Amino acid sequence: MKNSMKAIFKVLGVLLVTVFVMAACSKDDDPADNDLFVGTYKGHISYVTDGENIDKADGNVRVVKVGNNYNFIFSDNIPDITGVEFEKKGDNSVISVGSNDTHYIKIDDSKLLIAYAKDGKLWTANANR
Numbered sequence: 001m002k003n004s005m006k007a008i009f010k011v012l013g014v015l016l017v018t019v020f021v022m023a024a025c026s027k028d029d030d031p032a033d034n035d036l037f038v039g040t041y042k043g044h045i046s047y048v049t050d051g052e053n054i055d056k057a058d059g060n061v062r063v064v065k066v067g068n069n070y071n072f073i074f075s076d077n078i079p080d081i082t083g084v085e086f087e088k089k090g091d092n093s094v095i096s097v098g099s100n101d102t103h104y105i106k107i108d109d110s111k112l113l114i115a116y117a118k119d120g121k122l123w124t125a126n127a128n129r
Contacts, residue, residue, distance in 0.1 A: 035065055036109050037063055037065075037070070037107045037108070037109065038063050038064060038065050039062070039063060039129055040060050040061070040062045040063075040129070041060060041061050041062075041063065041111075041112040041125070041127035041128060041129050042058070042059070042060045042127055042128065042129070043057075043058075043059070043060075043112075043125065043126050043127030043128055044056070044057050044059070044124075044125070044126045044127065045059035045060070045061060045074055045075070045076070045078060045123075045124065045125045045127065046078075046122075046123070046124045046125075047074070047078040047079065047121070047122070047123050047124075048121070048122045049120060049121040049122070050120065054076055054077065054078055056075070056076050059074065059075045059076050059078070059125075059127075060074075060075045060127065061073065061074050061075070061112060061114070061125050061127055063107065063112065066082075066083075068085065069082075069083045069084055069085050070084045070085075070086065070107075071083070071084070072084065072105070072114065072123075072125075074123070074125075078123065079121070079123075081105075081114070081116055081123055084105060086105075086107075102116070102117040102118070103116055103117070103118070104116065109129070110128055110129050111127070111128055111129075112125055112126075112127045112128075112129075113125065113126055114126075
């Protein structure tokens with residue numbers, strides 16, 4: 001009886017481990033739901049406001065996730081864009097919620113595109129990871 005209980009516990013243990021591993025590897029685990037986009041993107045960035053024009057071909061933007069929103073930390077003394085919310089577009093990319101003619105941010109695992117205007121200021125980025 002003792003050996004049969006051990007055998008049952010072994011089988012149950014193997015089943016539990018198998019179910020756990022299968023759930024962890026689920027195809028429902030979309031990269032767009034993870035922190036895949038967090039990191040530094042390098043490329044052309046610019047910022048224009050009254051009396052100031054910063055244009056760098058070799059700048060960078062660091063993407064940081066805070067809660068459900070993203071912050072875009074620019075190099076070269078360009079002010080940051082913060083609190084941006086995203087919605088999923090396609091398999092592995094997202095676009096900012098409320099994108100329109102003045103607010104456009106698209107990001108995937110290797111490319112960041114920004115055309116963002118607010119309060120007479122304009123940020124742009126065309127950068128890669």
